[in-house]
Amino acid sequence: MEMFPEHEYCLVLVPHQGRHVSLLRLMQPVREKLGQSFSHALYMIHRAALYTPMGVLVGSMDDAEDVAEFLEDESEPSVFLDTLRKTPATPIGVFEKGLGALRGEAPVSEQVMVARILGQVVAVVKVALAPTPGLFPNYYEVEELVDPSQYAADEHLEIKGLVVNPIFNNLVPDLILQAQRLTGTCCTYALLPPHLPIPDSLKCFPLVPVRRQQQPEFPADLDPAKTSLPPSIPMPAGPPCLVHTNYRLLCQRKRDVDARVLIIGGSDTAIAVVEELFSVPYLNFHHVTVLAPGGISTKPPQYTADALNFSELEMLRHLVHARALIIPGAMLSLDRAEKKVVALTDEGEELFLHYDHLILAPGLRDQLIDSLTAQQRNVVGVFSPQDTLQEAQLTEYVTAEVVPQEDVRVCIYGTGIDTMVAAQRLMTLGVHPQRLVVLCPGEKFEPVPLDRRANELIMQGAVDEGITFKYNATPASIEARQQRLTAVTLEDGTVMPCGLLLSLGEHKGVDPRLFLAL
Secondary structure, eight states: OOOOOOOOOOEEETTTSSSSOGGGSSSSEOOOTTOOSSSSEEEEETHHHHOOOOOOOOOOGGHHHHHHHHHOOOTTTTHHHHOOOOOSOOOOOHHHTTTTTTOOOOSSSSEEEEEEEETTTEEEEEEEEOOOOGHHHHHBBBGTTTTTSSGGGGGGGEEEEEEEOOGGGGGGHHEEEEEOOOOOOOOEEEEEEETSSGGGTTTOBOOOOOOOOOOOOOOOTHHHHHHHOOOOOOOOOOOOEEEEEHHHHHHSEEEEOOOEEEEEOSSHHHHHHHHHHHTTTTTSOOOEEEEETTTOOOOSSSSSSSOOOOOOOHHHGHHHGTEEEEEEEEEEEEEETTTEEEEEEEEEEEEEEEEEEEEEEEEEEEEEEHOEEEEETGOEEEEESHHHHHHHHHHHHIIIIIIOOOOOOOOEEETTHHHHHHHHHHHHOOGGGGEEEEESSSOOOOHHHHHHHHHHHHHHHHHHTTTTTEOOOEEEEEEEEETTTEEEEOOOOEEEEEEEEEESSHHHHHHGGGGGGG
């Protein structure tokens, strides 16, 4: 710093899989632009962060003017300023404020901490004693990070708002440590909106997994046809994203991991991999990318039943969007020598994605379309939705081509509960049930194995709606006119006229293109 007084920043390039020196603990990583893969990771620091230790004080009305200037570009500065203007200036020292709880004084409900370097405001944080910390273990797996029984109810601090000058993001752990000392607390939480990226200023906080709730059980004689709720009921946005840290974790800083992890696919396995990577409290992954057609959905499949029986709220528990970069798109080619993937986004943009670790987890896919000839695979009207992008394309086709033409029939091939889920979805879009034909490959339609009563109720409800069933019906080929589906030919030679064939994974397998990566 003394040798280069005219320079404001120090930049360091580190190989993605290289070892970190102790100097990097003072610096913060710089996120690379999408599609621009550089050979090294970039770290930076501003000279002001090296001048003097950051001072943190309990803010008061005397700090309101400086804080207002610091927050002039923020959308809601009143979150901090209203509290500051209500806090009177006092000559009591900082540590005497923190010892107020030991003297029996009533704790202040909310406080704003102001961090300064060389007299300039670099960060403000609004904190409050967590009102109900005992509820967190009921809905989040807090025990993965800390034993809640070892801390009293008044030792939990909740962050209500945090604004940091981006060049000082690496000083946030020091800010939280000093806030804990001033308030006499040991644990710090922050609740964030679901399925949104976690701000860079809070990435020093480990992410707490959401606890999976027990599935409700219904009586065996329940008739779904008489008790089902209308599908238009809006669902909540999902559980908040909970990040947590404590004194021990703040003193043992996270190790930065610059290795580029590229995950292909949006299957349950891909979601689990991302969740496990970010559940390690002492590792901070900076380059985790998920490439999946349509991105990662926060809702269950529209035309099939979720294999893991997650409800819509439980799909949000994975919080993949919190720290991984989600790219809606598909892999076009793979260069193993260069460790590079050529991807095509859903918007048609071509990207080059470099990786150090490649994880292929697209899940199993329906094999009916793969069994068709190359010419037949391009026929319009044959669908097997595997991801959110294909679901959107199917929904658009049904709305534009199937619903307006009342003479177009729809064939649904399958024998599982997926057929009824798809039928219900098509009916919701406006397809009359009498136009639906279920092609069952077996002699009986048993969507729920070993549950005779459930199968009877499903069949009764489907027949009452007007859905037609055809047994021992396996598609052998399709017929088309001007590349549009006109009929399905079964193995026994029967021709089923239809304008839409929906195959729902009766025969699943691995995408043949994946073997190119082996």
